[in-house]
Amino acid sequence: MLRVLLLWALSLPLLAAAPSDNVAQQLFAASKSAVYRIDVISPATGRKSSLGTGFVFGDSQMLASNFHVISEKVHNPEQSRLEWLSIDGRRGPLTVVDIDVVHDLALLKAEQPLGIPFTTTAIPPKGAALYSLGHPLGLDLAIVGGTANGLLEKALFDKIHFSGNLNPGMSGGPTLDANGQVVGVNVSTAGEAVSFLVPARYLDGLLARAKTRQFAPLTDFKLTITDQLKAHNARLLEEFLSSDWLVEPLGNARVPGEISPRINCWGEQQKAREQQPYRMLASLCRGDDEVFISDRHGAGLISYEFFWIDSDKLEGRSFTALYDGHFRSTFPSGADEEDVGNFSCSVRFVDIGGKPFKANVCARPYRDYPGMVDFMAVLALIGQPDQGLVMTLDLGMVTIDHGITLLGALLERISWLS
């Protein structure tokens, strides 16, 4: 059986490669003059500090790429500059015209025509052959074959699942169908041959917006980022609140599970043992991706967890001593004092479905994005001698309003079996 599987696995690439050989060659020849390496150069050293790929789009002077490729220029305009580099070694400066931070896209403008713009097309059916162009690890321009696998279901942002090998440096490069039209923009990878593309329609949206300004660069990027995050968050929240939430039993409680198909939930169980005379059940739900903001932190973190703890051996004081140790949470973010201020918390006692909870709700502000905070809540069921329920909620870069609304919606749906 094993041998059969192996043979099948070996023969697959051969079968797939044979017909597409010519297509890839033709595509590469036709596209190579419209795909550029993008270098982020620090003026202090005159050398590149990071790089990516971009391609001519919308206008002969415009390049499309990823926001994360050029984010350094947006955050520290004085400390970096952008340059395009053609495959025959020519160079030239670039300015950032517009960004779509949620979908990780950027439009850049050169001072001279760079080639014939690519055009976009719709997402092809699963199994269609795709060809991705870029500078893997900063090497010479390469073309990588793979297959389309449709839109990801479990994602907070629309992404095309591309079964092909994307490597760092290919970010911002185009992924083409056999006709040479852009299906999506290379953005990230999650392991061997599991890669993701930004659907091309978001690129069209970005281009349309920039066109209305005749490609004049944005003046306040931080405010644009804030507005885009707020709009995206509002859309997500509306979607969450309008969908039917799965409510599942956890111990004696019923707690929200997957509140949207975009959220992924996991379960965990620890049985009572002699050395650990209590049972713990966990329901861990989170959005599986984040919006890239800077090297230090992202946005769009959403995670809510429930822990049910009970014991038929312990009571009162002993149980509380143990339960106290589980009433903890840490906020997962690399943001530092340049980005955010310290958390401030509100501590209150609240009634949920007839049972009392002690609640810590905390928020810390972002300095450069007005109104945006990191939001965190930790609640514990109290007053029960032998059972407890701890809930945590972590939200990265949202408004306080957003956090409170989602917290309220989650708490409203907690109920009790007995």
Add this chain to the structure above:
Amino acid sequence: MALLILEISQRGQGPARVERVERLPFTIGRGYNNDLMLADDTVSERHLLLTQDEDGRLVVVNRSNENGTLLGSRPLGERPIALQLPQSLRLGHTQIRLVDPQAAMAPARKLVSDHWLTRLCGRLPVALLLLAILFGTELWFTLPKLDNGMPWQRWLLAAVFTLTVPLLLAAITGFVSRLLLHRWHYPLQLSIATLIVLALGGSEVLLPRIDYFLTSTGTAELIQLLLLALLIPLFAAWQITAVSAMAGKRALIIAACVVLPLLALGKLKDRFIGSEFDSQPPLNTTLVWPDWRLQQTEPLDSFLARTHRELENGVRETLEATTPLIESSEEPNHEPPN
């Protein structure tokens, strides 16, 4: 019968030496022909003369033009000055107190403070009883660990280890007492050390409860500070009187003068330097059993509304405290003019 008594003390030279003055005039100085010879190189050869004036009053005459003589805090000239007893004179490093021979004597100083608490705690059975109370409370408060799967031998052993803290502490303070009072007073030292450990343990139990009931880190911190400001000087003063001959009031003043500024300094440091970035929130996660907060929970709506308000205020304060006001970010227009 002596005319006058002189109590002569020199800094760092131990208790005062007492001399009788049998007749006047009486000379004092470093020279060998004085009635009172002082081996003090800051005293002149002929320094001071005690004599009587025409009316028979006692007068003092300064004869030193080097370091001179102080009467109280007033320097003496060459003119004779009449004296009222008792009176203090300073000659260089030497202090001389002139006393009437008929003056009443102060009662003898007690070897140990005779405060009832000190006397009570100085008894061995009391010290052992306190130690037993410490052992018992330690066992009681770690009982949940036994319930949660800790083997009973380790539980018992941990409590026994707690006892070594006051035993060792008492050995140290006892040794100080041995140096200063020539006695160990071990039961007393043990009682004080045990009470200190009990107070520490008590605050460890009490403070989280205060924290829990007030749900305000600020208030709990204030109460903690007040407790420290009260208890540390009290225990420190008691400890000082137990190892030295110092009077209780004086010990309390010294302890307060050392401890309170230190506490204030620590607090000030936190206030001005301690506002560092913390990547995690200051959560209030204490849970207690039994729980008396159950009656005071609020419904979800008001909880959300009040939390919302508190967070907005907190976030605004954080921004105001750490950054100069952000210039008008109200303007919605961030599009370029064309």
